[in-house]
Each structure stands twice: as C-alpha cells, then as structure tokens.
Amino acid sequence: MTKAKWIDKTLEGFLILCVSMTALTTLSVVLILGKESLSFFSHVSIVDFLFGTRWEPLLEPQSFGVLPLVCGTFLIVMGAMVIALPAGLLIAAYLNEFASNRFRSVVKPVLEILAGIPTVVYGYFALTFITPQLKTVFPEMQVFNAASGAIVVGIMILPMIASLCDDGFRAVSTTIRDGAYALGARPYEVMTQIILPSAKSRVAAAVILAMSRAIGETMAVTLAAGATPKMTLNPLESIQTMTAYIVQVSLGDTPAGGIEYQTVFAVAALLFVMTLTMNLIGNHFIYKGR
Amino acid sequence: MRQSWRKQRETLFLWICRGVTFLAIFILGILLFHILKEGANWLSFEFLTRFPSRFPAKAGIKSALFGSVWIISMTAMISIPLGVATAFYLEEYAPKRRLFRFLQVNISNLAGMPSIVYGLLGLAIFVRFFNLDRSLWAGSLTLGLLILPVIIISSQESIRAVPDSIRDAAFALGARPWQVILGQLLPAALPGIMTGIILALSRAIGETAPLIMVGALSYVAFVPEAPGDPFTVLPLQIFNWAGRPQVDFHGIAAAGIIVLLIVLFMMNFIAVMIRQRFQRYKM
Numbered sequence: 001m002t003k004a005k006w007i008d009k010t011l012e013g014f015l016i017l018c019v020s021m022t023a024l025t026t027l028s029v030v031l032i033l034g035k036e037s038l039s040f041f042s043h044v045s046i047v048d049f050l051f052g053t054r055w056e057p058l059l060e061p062q063s064f065g066v067l068p069l070v071c072g073t074f075l076i077v078m079g080a081m082v083i084a085l086p087a088g089l090l091i092a093a094y095l096n097e098f099a100s101n102r103f104r105s106v107v108k109p110v111l112e113i114l115a116g117i118p119t120v121v122y123g124y125f126a127l128t129f130i131t132p133q134l135k136t137v138f139p140e141m142q143v144f145n146a147a148s149g150a151i152v153v154g155i156m157i158l159p160m161i162a163s164l165c166d167d168g169f170r171a172v173s174t175t176i177r178d179g180a181y182a183l184g185a186r187p188y189e190v191m192t193q194i195i196l197p198s199a200k201s202r203v204a205a206a207v208i209l210a211m212s213r214a215i216g217e218t219m220a221v222t223l224a225a226g227a228t229p230k231m232t233l234n235p236l237e238s239i240q241t242m243t244a245y246i247v248q249v250s251l252g253d254t255p256a257g258g259i260e261y262q263t264v265f266a267v268a269a270l271l272f273v274m275t276l277t278m279n280l281i282g283n284h285f286i287y288k289g290r
Numbered sequence: 291m292r293q294s295w296r297k298q299r300e301t302l303f304l305w306i307c308r309g310v311t312f313l314a315i316f317i318l319g320i321l322l323f324h325i326l327k328e329g330a331n332w333l334s335f336e337f338l339t340r341f342p343s344r345f346p347a348k349a350g351i352k353s354a355l356f357g358s359v360w361i362i363s364m365t366a367m368i369s370i371p372l373g374v375a376t377a378f379y380l381e382e383y384a385p386k387r388r389l390f391r392f393l394q395v396n397i398s399n400l401a402g403m404p405s406i407v408y409g410l411l412g413l414a415i416f417v418r419f420f421n422l423d424r425s426l427w428a429g430s431l432t433l434g435l436l437i438l439p440v441i442i443i444s445s446q447e448s449i450r451a452v453p454d455s456i457r458d459a460a461f462a463l464g465a466r467p468w469q470v471i472l473g474q475l476l477p478a479a480l481p482g483i484m485t486g487i488i489l490a491l492s493r494a495i496g497e498t499a500p501l502i503m504v505g506a507l508s509y510v511a512f513v514p515e516a517p518g519d520p521f522t523v524l525p526l527q528i529f530n531w532a533g534r535p536q537v538d539f540h541g542i543a544a545a546g547i548i549v550l551l552i553v554l555f556m557m558n559f560i561a562v563m564i565r566q567r568f569q570r571y572k573m
C-alpha cells in the first residue's frame with residue numbers, strides 16, 4: 001500500500017469514528033431516559049403518570065400525574081405562538097416582497113441578535129421588566145406568571161419562525177412569482193395568493209419546529225413562570241413547565257436513585273418524545289417543501 | 291373604485307408589516323436599554339476581579355468569568371475537530387443512501403433536542419458513569435455534544451458551497467481523497483466553517499440549563515486551575531442572582547448580563563467579519 005493510500009484509509013477510519021459519535025449520542029439518550037423511566041414506571045403506573053391531574057412528587061402524599069406540567073408547558077407554547085407566528089410571518093413577508101435590500105441588511109442582523117441572546121437573559125428581562133409592566137395593567141397578577149414567560153419565549157422563537165418562513169418564501173420558484181406580476185398582480189396579492197400557498201408546507205414546518213423549541217425552552221420559564229404545577233389556562237397565574245420542574249429538582253438536594261430523582265427522567269423522556277416527534281414531522285415538511 | 295381598494299389594501303398590509311418589523315427592532319432596543327439601566331451602576335473593574343459574595347456591593351464575577359473561559363476553550367477543543375470531521379465524512383465519503391439519510395435526520399434531530407436533555411445525558415454519562423463528578427470535563431463534554439450538530443450542519447453547508455469544479459480538477463490531477471479534502475476543500479470552506487464554529491461557541495457560552503444538570507456550582511469562590519476542578523459560569527451566576535428576591539442582586543445580575551452580552555456581540559462581530567471578508571463561495 002502506498003503512503004497516500006494508507007493516509008486515505010486512516011483518515012476515512014477517523015472520520016467514520018467521528019460520525020458514529022452522533023449516532024451514539026442519540027442512542028445514549030434513548031437508553032438513559034428509557035432505563036430510568038422504566039424503573040420509575042415499575043413504581044407508578046404509566047396511566048397514572050400520563051393522565052393524572054396532580055403533580056406532587058416532593059410532598060407527602062406523593063402524586064405523579066404529569067398533566068399539570070404538560071398544561072403549564074402548553075400555556076407557554078400557545079402564548080408564545082400567538083405572539084411569534086403572526087409577527088414572524090409578517091416580518092418574513094415584508095423582507096421577502098417589500099423591503100429594500102438596505103432595510104433587509106438592517107433587520108436580518110437584528111433578528112440574529114435576538115436569536116443569539118442567551119435564554120437566561122430573557123428570563124431576567126421577563127422577571128424584571130415584563131412582569132412589572134403587565135402588573136400595571138393586571139394588578140391581581142402573581143409575581144411569577146405564565147404570561148410574561150410566554151411573551152419572552154415568543155420573542156425568542158420569533159427569529160426562528162421569521163427565518164424559516166423567509167427561506168420557505170424564497171424557495172418559491174421565481175417563474176410563478178413573475179408570472180403573477182406579469183398578469184398585473186400587486187405584491188400583496190402575490191404574497192397572499194401565490195407565495196403563501198406554495199410555501200405552506202415550509203410554514204407548517206416553521207410552526208412545528210418553533211413549538212418544539214418552545215417546549216424545550218428552560219431558563220426563561222424557570223425564572224419567570226414560577227414553580228407551581230397546576231391545571232390552569234389562566235396566564236396570570238404561576239405555573240410550572242416540564243423543563244422548569246427538571247431544573248427545580250436538580251437545584252435541590254434530591255438524592256440519586258430515589259423515586260423523586262427518577263421523576264426527572266420520566267418527565268425528560270416525555271419531553272424528548274414530544275420534541276423528537278415534532279422535529280421529525282417538521283423536518284419532513286421542510287424536506288417535502290424542497 | 292376596485293383598483294383603489296386593491297391599492298389601499300396593499301398599503302395597509304405594508305404598514306402592518308413595517309409596524310411589526312419595527313416592533314421587533316424596538317423590543318431589542320428596550321431589552322438592551324433596560325439591562326444597561328439596571329446594571330450599568332454596578333459595573334466596575336472590581337466587579338470583574340472579585341469573587342461572589344453575600345453582599346451585592348462586594349460581589350464580582352471573577353470565578354464565573356474564568357469558568358466560562360475554561361469551559362468554552364475545552365468545549366471548542368472537543369467539538370470542533372469532531373464536528374468538522376463529521377461534516378467532511380458526510381459530504382465527501384458517505385454513500386448517499388439509507389445510512390447517510392439516517393445520519394442526516396439524526397443530526398437535525400440532535401440539533402433540535404432541548405438543551406436540558408443534553409444536561410441529563412451529561413449527568414448520567416459523564417458525571418456518574420465516567421465518574422467525572424462536577425468538573426470542567428463533565429461540563430465541557432456535555433456542551434461539546436450540544437453544539438456538535440450545529441457545527442456539523444454549518445460546516446456541511448460551507449463544504450457544499452465549494453464548486454464541484456475545484457473538486458473535479460483536483461481528482462483529475464490524480465489527488466487522493468485526503469489530498470482533495472485537506473488541500474482543496476478545507477481551505478476553500480474554512481471561512482464558512484469558522485463562522486459556524488464561532489456562532490456555535492457563542493451559543494455554548496450562554497447555555498445554563500445543561501450545566502445546572504451536570505452540577506455546576508452557583509457559589510464558587512476560587513478560580514479553576516485544572517480540567518478536573520469544579521466550576522461556575524457566567525450565565526449560571528446570572529441565573530443565581532436573578533432568582534433572588536432582593537433588588538440589589540437584580541442589579542448585579544444585570545451587570546453580569548452586560549459582560550456576557552459584550553462577549554457575545556464581539557464573537558458575533560468577528561463571525562460576521564470573517565463571513566464578509568474571506569468567504570469566497572456562498573450557498
């Protein structure tokens with residue numbers, strides 16, 4: 001074997017080793033979450049876990065119904081989407097069909113900065129700015145509340161929705177766009193009647209991926225939304241999300257191995273399944289939209 | 291009449307779009323202004339050189355700053371070679387069949403996995419299984435896995451942007467695959483790869499949740515000196531201060547945020563500079 005060939009084989013071997021790391025990561029996550037959840041479900045029935053409406057694993061009498069945490073997460077995600085989806089779509093539409101190149105070159109970096117700000121900073125902003133502002137409007141609001149958490153999560157996922165929709169709009173073939181203009185359509189009509197329908201699978205992908213991101217968002221909701229797992233749809237109340245619960249337990253001194261410790265893995269497994277499903281569907285839509 | 295309604299509708303839509311876009315810029319402005327207003331008074335040179343304290347006026351971020359530098363350097367050393375190598379394999383070697391498709395789907399899923407799940411992975415594997423305890427090793431390996439997919443995806447895009455003609459010409463001259471990769475593709479794709487790496491690292495600097503999971507401490511009154519030492523990082527220190535009820539702690543939290551954001555903006559600026567000055571091939 002010549003030297004060049006030998007180097008070739010070594011390099012390829014090294015590269016394969018690197019690639020296998022990514023597969024190994026996924027495999028480990030599944031194994032770890034699976035193993036710890038299985039031992040959790042040997043104590044608590046999976047039906048009680050998935051459909052129980054009381055979540056009090058740290059207090060006696062213990063109760064392991066995860067729905068309050070899911071409900072809290074749902075409240076945050078829905079609130080965030082109500083803000084981020086219309087805003088993201090409008091910004092993407094504006095950048096695509098109306099804005100000058102110069103304006104584009106201002107807005108794009110602003111969105112990148114918003115996307116790059118750490119989530120703990122958003123949490124601080126929610127706690128020290130948004131909550132006091134909201135309190136002037138709703139005096140009965142609690143210090144920790146779902147509303148301010150949802151608002152900052154909305155700001156956080158806005159750049160993601162805007163840029164995914166923007167990519168989707170750009171991917172629409174120029175032929176049909178030009179065709180519409182040639183027939184006398186105005187930019188607004190091209191946008192709503194030509195581009196939006198053609199890009200709908202990419203917009204759907206943006207929605208699903210952004211929701212998945214919002215579900216997994218941790219620090220902002222831990223700081224702002226509170227630590228009170230409860231079944232409520234009132235955004236002015238303190239709630240707890242799945243992610244915030246995981247953080248709460250790890251900050252405390254729960255000993256490893258006990259059932260309280262295992263709840264973290266069971267909640268994380270649920271979180272993982274939810275986000276994985278949404279990411280698979282979302283990425284499939286992007287793939288389909290190509 | 292109909293014509294004018296079409297025009298009015300268009301103008302209205304345009305103004306709504308403009309309004310929302312300006313609102314986004316405005317929100318960023320408010321966020322920065324609020325943090326500056328809250329934190330500027332607490333910012334001083336001593337703030338950077340003191341350890342945390344029970345008294346806000348005496349507290350500083352020395353240990354957090356050193357911890358962040360340690361963590362980011364170690365994370366970079368772990369994830370850059372791994373990520374870039376994986377990207378080259380996927381783009382240049384992998385047969386574009388089922389396995390390739392599976393790996394690609396897996397990587398995009400990893401990119402979307404919540405950071406807190408990475409934290410649990412780090413806790414189970416690095417902290418417990420490999421017995422690395424609450425060390426810099428455990429933290430940086432966890433963050434390394436977290437940003438790996440980000441580096442892979444951005445590197446793949448830069449490699450894909452190199453024109454096929456360069457690749458073909460090198461092969462035509464008799465170069466082996468490794469010569470093509472190291473001699474042609476890597477230099478050509480380097481600016482894009484670097485930009486992706488810097489953005490990925492700036493994400494790692496701001497991460498808090500995974501480090502809470504692997505047990506980074508929130509009160510550290512020493513500077514880590516070896517990769518096996520316990521540590522804290524800037525976002526974690528900020529989280530700790532922001533979570534306290536006293537207003538003064540919110541002030542130093544804001545001062546910490548200012549330092550963190552300055553670091554992040556500098557990294558973003560460098561990334562943009564590299565992209566604009568050196569990038570020859572764009573997607």
